Amino acid sequence: MVGSAIVRKLKKDGYSNLVLRTSKELDLRNQEAVSAFFASEKPEYVFLAAAKVGGIHANNVYRAEFLYDNMMIQNNVIHQSYVQGVKKLLFLGSSCIYPKNAPQPMKEEHLLTGVLEPTNEPYAIAKIAGIKMVENYARQYSCNFTAAMPTNLYGPNDNYNLENSHVLPALLRKMHLANCLEQNDWKRIRADIHKNGLGNVDASSTEEDILTTLSKYGINQRHTTSVEIWGTGSPLREFLHVDDLAEACYFIMQEYNSPQFLNVGSGSEISIKDLAHLIKETVGFNGELVFNSDKPDGTPRKLMDSGKLTNFGWSNQINLNAGIRSTYHSVKTSV
Numbered sequence: 183m184v185g186s187a188i189v190r191k192l193k194k195d196g197y198s199n200l201v202l203r204t205s206k207e208l209d210l211r212n213q214e215a216v217s218a219f220f221a222s223e224k225p226e227y228v229f230l231a232a233a234k235v236g237g238i239h240a241n242n243v244y245r246a247e248f249l250y251d252n253m254m255i256q257n258n259v260i261h262q263s264y265v266q267g268v269k270k271l272l273f274l275g276s277s278c279i280y281p282k283n284a285p286q287p288m289k290e291e292h293l294l295t296g297v298l299e300p301t302n303e304p305y306a307i308a309k310i311a312g313i314k315m316v317e318n319y320a321r322q323y324s325c326n327f328t329a330a331m332p333t334n335l336y337g338p339n340d341n342y343n344l345e346n347s348h349v350l351p352a353l354l355r356k357m358h359l360a361n362c363l364e365q366n367d368w369k370r371i372r373a374d375i376h377k378n379g380l381g382n383v384d385a386s387s388t389e390e391d392i393l394t395t396l397s398k399y400g401i402n403q404r405h406t407t408s409v410e411i412w413g414t415g416s417p418l419r420e421f422l423h424v425d426d427l428a429e430a431c432y433f434i435m436q437e438y439n440s441p442q443f444l445n446v447g448s449g450s451e452i453s454i455k456d457l458a459h460l461i462k463e464t465v466g467f468n469g470e471l472v473f474n475s476d477k478p479d480g481t482p483r484k485l486m487d488s489g490k491l492t493n494f495g496w497s498n499q500i501n502l503n504a505g506i507r508s509t510y511h512s513v514k515t516s517v
Contacts, residue, residue, distance in 0.1 A: 183335065183337060183338070183339040183340050183341070183424050184231040184274060184332075184335065184424055184427060184428070185229070185231045185232070186338070186339045187337065187338070187339075187424040187425055187427065187428035188229050188231060188428045188431055188432070189202065190425070190428065191425070191428040191429060191431075191432050192432070195432070201223045201225050203219070205232070210232050210254070210255040210258055210259060211250075211251055211254040211255055211258070212258070213254075213258050216258035216259060216262050217258075217262055217265075219262075220262035220263070220265065220266045221266065224266055224267075225263075225266075225268060226268065226269045226270075227268065227269055227270050227271075227435060228259065228263050228268050228270070228271040228272070229272050229274070229431060229435070230255075230256065230259050230260070230271060230272065230273045230274060230312075231274050232255050232259070233251075233252050233255060233256075233274075234247060234248055234251040234252055234255075234305075235276075235305070235341070235346075235348070236248070236341075236346035236347065236348070237346065237347055237348045237349055237352060238301050238302070238349075238412065238478060238480050239345070239346065239412075240345065240346030240347075241301055241302040241304070241305050242301045242302070242478075244346075245303075245304045246304070248302075248304045248305040248308065249304035249305070249307060249308050252305060252308035252309065252312075253308050253311060256273065256308070256311070256312040256315065257315070259271075260273065260312070260315050260316065260319060260327065261319075263325070263327070264319050264323055264325055264327075268325075269326060270326045270327070270328075270435060270439075271316070271325070271326070271327040271328070272327075272328055272329070272330060272431060272434055272435055273312050273313070273315075273316050273327065273328070273329040273330075274329070274330055274331075274332060274431070275309040275310075275312060275313060275329055275330070275331045275332075275443070276305070276306070276309050276331060276332065277331055277332070277333045277334065277420075277445075277447070277484050277486055278298075278299065278302045278305060278306045278309070278481075278484075279293060279306050279309050279310050279313065279331060280292055280293065280484070281294075281295055281296030281297055281298060282296065282297055282298060282299040282300075282481050282482075283296055283297075283482075284296060286483050286485050287449075287485040287486055287487035288445070288484070288485065288486050288487060289445075289487045289489075290331075290442065290443060290444065290445060290487075290490065293310070293313070294310070299480060299481045301478055301480055302480075309331075312329065313329050313331075313443050316328060316329045316441055316443070317329075317441045317442075317443075320441035321441070326439055327441060328434065328438060328439070328440060328441055328442075328443065328444075329441075329443035329444075330430065330431065330434055330443060330444050330445075330446050330491075331443055331444070331445050331446065331486070332422060332427050332430075332446045332447070333420040333421065333422050333445075333446065333447035333448065333484070333486050334348065334349070334350065334419055334420060334421045334422065334484070335348075335421070335422055335423075335424050335427060336348075336350040336351060336421055336422075336423065336424065336505065336506070336509060337423050337424035337425060337505065337509050338424065338425075338509065338512055338513060339424075340424075340509070340513070342354070342355045342378045342513075343378060343379060344356070344380070344399045345381075349419065349454065349457070350421060350457065350461070350506075353409075353411070353457065353458055353461045354461055354465070354506070354509070354510060355374070355378070356399065356400065356401055356409045357409060357461050357462055357464075357465040357467045358374065358465055358467075358510075358514065359371060359374060359396060359401050360401050360407050360408070360409045360467050360469055361465050361466055361467040361468075362374070363396070363401070363403050363407050364407045364467065364468060364469060368389060371392065372385040372386075373385070375387075375392070380392070380395055380396070380399075381395040381398060381399070382395065383395045400472075400474075406469050406470050407467075407468075407469035407470070408469050408470040408471070408472050409458075409462075409467070409469065409470070409471055409472065410472045410473075410474050411454065411455075411458055411471060411472065411473050411474065412474055412477035412478065412479075413454065413473065413474070413475065413477050413478060413479035413480070414455075414473055414475045414479055415453060415454045415455030415458065415473045416453060416454070416455065416479065416482075417453065417454050417479045417480055417481065417482050417483065417484075418451045418452065418453055418454075418482070418483040418484070418485065419451060419452060419453075419454060419457065419484055420447050420448055420449070420450065420451045420452075420484060420485050420486060421448060421452070421457075421502055421505075422446065422447055422448045422498060423498070423500040423505040423509075425500060426448070426498040426499060426500050427446060429496070429498075429499070430446045430491065430496050430498075433494075433495070433496045434491075434496075437494060437495070438494060444488075444490055444491045445486040445487060445488045445490065445491065446486075446488055446491060447485070447486035447487075447488045447498075448488075448498045448502070449485075449486075449488060449492075449498075450502070451483070451484075451485045452502065454479075455473065458471050459471070460502070460503065460506060461506060464506050464507055464510055465510060
């Protein structure tokens with residue numbers, strides 16, 4: 183999602199000499215492969231957006247993978263950027279680097295001042311290591327390396343896999359499928375499954391098998407159609423459209439030359455409950471929302487202070503309502 187948004191921004195501004203690889207073409211966890219790639223291509227500028235990411239469930243279940251994969255990706259890319267004399271590198275992290283009970287809004291100086299949220303601690307530790315790697319390569323080797331910590335992102339090319347997606351795309355897909363159930367629109371349900379997958383069923387499975395699998399993901403059709411949402415709905419979250427992040431990355435690459443990382447956020451927040459109702463209205467789902475308080479809420483509040491970046495001259499342009507509408511309009515054939 184982030185990489186494609188950055189590419190769209192660069193192409194829009196006339197850049198055509200882009201060195202791109204998919205994860206299937208280049209495994210960034212493989213030290214030898216990354217070394218060979220950098221030696222062959224010798225990129226001048228690097229946007230390091232690659233990472234293994236997911237929501238609360240994925241972070242909590244695949245803890246070792248989130249730590250190992252992200253550490254390997256960033257270690258290999260940052261080190262080879264130094265070895266091959268990259269002019270500038272921008273490393274992208276996440277707002278989960280901050281302590282669970284950090285003061286709000288979270289400032290860059292709050293890093294490493296408290297205990298992390300347990301459900302995403304491995305991912306956070308990996309990203310903190312990336313920040314410190316950038317800082318110390320800059321200090322020891324005088325590299326022009328820096329880092330940006332985006333808040334929660336959404337937009338085109340998001341991940342809609344209900345096993346490991348983040349809250350906004352997960353809710354968007356759940357509401358879409360629930361809306362299809364309300365309308366008895368099995369054609370769209372099967373198209374969605376064909377595009378995005380759904381557990382052990384496929385587009386040719388029976389309706390009964392699909393309904394059983396949907397219920398495992400909290401999408402139920404009993405007296406009324408309902409969608410289950412993890413937690414109480416009370417946690418507050420900040421969201422940023424990925425195209426706004428791409429603008430910020432371009433701005434930082436052009437204007438900012440310090441190893442001190444910067445927060446990148448919208449400056450506004452919304453509860454998970456209100457977000458769910460906003461998505462429900464956007465999708466047109468008329469059923470029931472069920473908040474399961476037996477499931478974890480995650481960090482109570484995550485609002486970032488992006489004042490340092492805005493003082494340099496950047497600010498986001500896409501508000502949440504418009505962003506969700508445009509995202510659903512552009513991807514509803516895929517969710």
